[in-house]
Amino acid sequence: MSLGALVTAALAAVAIVASRGLRQRAQAVVLPIATGVLLLALWHLWAESTRYQIATPGEPVRTVEVFPTPERTLVAFRELLSDGRLVRYSIASLFRVAVGFLLAAAIGIPLGLWAGWSTRASYSINPFVQALRPISPLAWIPIATLAFGIRDEAAIFIIFLGSFFPIVTGTMTAVRSMPVAYVRSAHNFGLRKFELLAHVVFPAALPQIITSLRIALGVAWLVIVAAEMNAIQSGLGFLIVDARNMGMRYDLVVAAMLVIGAIGIGLDFLVRRLERIDSVRWGFTKE
Amino acid sequence: MSAPNAAAGDPKVVVRGLSKRFRRGREEMLVLDAIDLEIARGEFVCILGPSGCGKSTLLNLLGGFEEADAGTILIDGEKVTRPDPRRIFVFQDYGIFPWATVRENIALGLLRRPAKEREEIVARYVELIGLQGFEDSYPGELSGGMKQRVAVARALAVSPEIVFMDEPLGALDSLTRLSMRRELLRIWQRERMTIALVTHDVDESLQLADRVVVMTSRPGRIAGIVPVALPHPRDPGSPAYNALKRQLFELLGVRADV
Incomplete structure (x- = not known):
């Protein structure tokens, strides 16, 4: 052998x-x-x-x-697959990531557009975004538990924090780095505030927003494990802690790790598909 | 200076004593020094000068994008304070939007028109610039000349009274530039709007302009205004053309021979 x-x-x-x-x-x-x-x-x-x-x-x-061998890990993987835990826990983790990430995008993109566009908004928001950004989302776990208890909301909050800062910062930078000729053209043609946002500022920033979403989703998936280790009773992170605590099943631990990696690749692949939308492709091709 | 600066007919644009300074740290630079200029209705004026002479700044002021430190700009007797759809600015780069199709780009100034009218106007200008079949293409799929034509069509689609062009052909190769000049003239002769075009290309100004405004740098001043009374098409080999060319080079303070 x-x-x-x-x-x-x-x-x-x-x-x-x-x-x-x-x-x-x-x-x-x-x-x-x-x-x-x-x-x-x-x-x-x-x-x-x-x-x-x-x-x-x-x-x-x-x-x-x-340490489990690859063969043992494969057996453990089959076990997780057949007893339904693999699917159940993956869905649980993906659900938390989806809610936290979408919430972060829903708040982060408008906030980033606003802070990128208006100097006043930038002065009011940016220092705090920049001060909170370097704090690892994991540092928030005690606070999240205190605030939400041992529930989905706590994990979702951690995911939200992990995705929020890359999205706000990325969107803000995207708006700020917009060539001045775009805005001048829009003013020149008499576009009103909302038209300017919908037809110029947002589409101009979109490629960089997509890149920031990609980074944010990566971070979200990265912290899900830690977020779920905190006594939540489902999810791939829980599986890892549970497999160790309940009988030193390191084969299950490694199998779960590999599943996390595979799903991570899958998520990244999905976000990258956004880069192929006709109206953003310009931002991803070099002339 | 006031006599040659005056436009022949009824002036569309009147510039008086226009000055502009740029501040960088403690340094202050006079970019435009007391510019006087008139542009007649329907006239094609080229502003010619070396890079850094303030010609683009002058155009930005005319377009209402920047504020002067002294002097006034009147268009139809009205003071210019901000950009206006009646006067459209064509940029060298980044003017048209890479995220929008040719159709959407041309329709930028028509957002509040009824859909049917908008489509008709877009179709008319797509035809004018000869880009039928490319309506749904993105700028990234077009050549430099085609992109610049889209920028021109987008400007014309709102029927502006004045078009300001900041080195609109500067990014094109010399052969495309020639055919674009011809095209620009054809469009201008048809639509008869007022055009002020900034260039550093002596031939470009001579082939296009009714009058060439020659600028020199530091500080940006008008060195002279040369009327070009030659009929179109203008033959760059003709003696009259070359006499004017020599005059322009002299005003620029540059020797034409190499």
Whole structure:
């Protein structure tokens, strides 16, 4: 078993070295697979090396695994899938992220547009946004628990904080960096306040707003785990804490971690699709 | 100076004693020094000068985007204090919106018109600039010349009395620039609005303008105003054209030969 892993790791390493000779398109396929295989093999070897045996007189020898191997993790993944926890907890986490993130966008985008546009609004809001921004959302967990109790609202509040600041700051910067000719043209053609916002300021800022949404969603998903570790009874973060506390199930811990990673990629992919909307594509292509 | 600065006919624009300073830190720079100028109704005026001579500042003041430190600008006897849809400014870059299609860009000044009227006007100006079939394209999909044509169409769609152009052809390659000049003249001869165009290209000013306002820098002053009484199309090889060209170079204080 261990020898097999060693051989696999060696083969993967050789494939990485040998791929220099391949065309770029072939490299794009071979390299990620080879690196993945290499990582899996190393993971396996390392997990096996931490295994130890306990010999108690009068009892059969017991093997204790400290770290789960990839195989064990796969089994744990199947377990989570079949007992329904995987879907249930993923939905619970995604729900909290969705509510917190959408709330942050609903408040952050208008606030950012306003603070980017009006100097007075910027003077009033910006110092506090900038002062609160460097505080990790995790630092708010005690306050959130105090305010909302051990409920969804507490986790949603943490998510909200994590997404809010990148969105406000990104939107504000987007409006401020708008070329002056856009606004001058709009004034020149006699656009009124609301028309200016709808036809010029918002669309001009939209590509950068989308980028800030992408960052914000990444942060939201990053902090969900910590937000749910705080005694909430569902979600992928809860699963991780619960699996450890209830019987040292590190195989479940690692399986949950991998699911979190996969969903994170999925979320990022979804936001990136926004970049392809016709009216924002200009902001993502270099001429 | 007042005689050559006066427009031939009924003046549309009257500039008197216009001065503008820029402050950078403690330094103060006189960008425009007591400019006097008149532009007649329906006239095509080019403001020619080297970069940094304040010609763009003058145009920005005329457009109502900046405030003068001294002097007045009257358009139809009315003091200019802010931009107005009756006088449209065409920018070199960033004038048209990259997030909007050609159709939406041209319709910018027509937002409050009924949809049907708006569509008719847009169709008319799309045809005028020869961009049929590109109505739903985004600026990013167009060439530099096409983009500039959209900017012109957007300006004309609101039937402005004056069009201000700040180096509108500056970003184009020299061949496209030539054909755009021809196009600009064709449109002007048809619509007969007043045009003030800023350029640093001597040939451009000579091929387009009824009068060329020559500016020199630091501080920005009018060195002279040269009427170009040649009929269109203007042949850059003709002796009359070259005599004028020499005159412009002299006013600019630059030698024409290399």
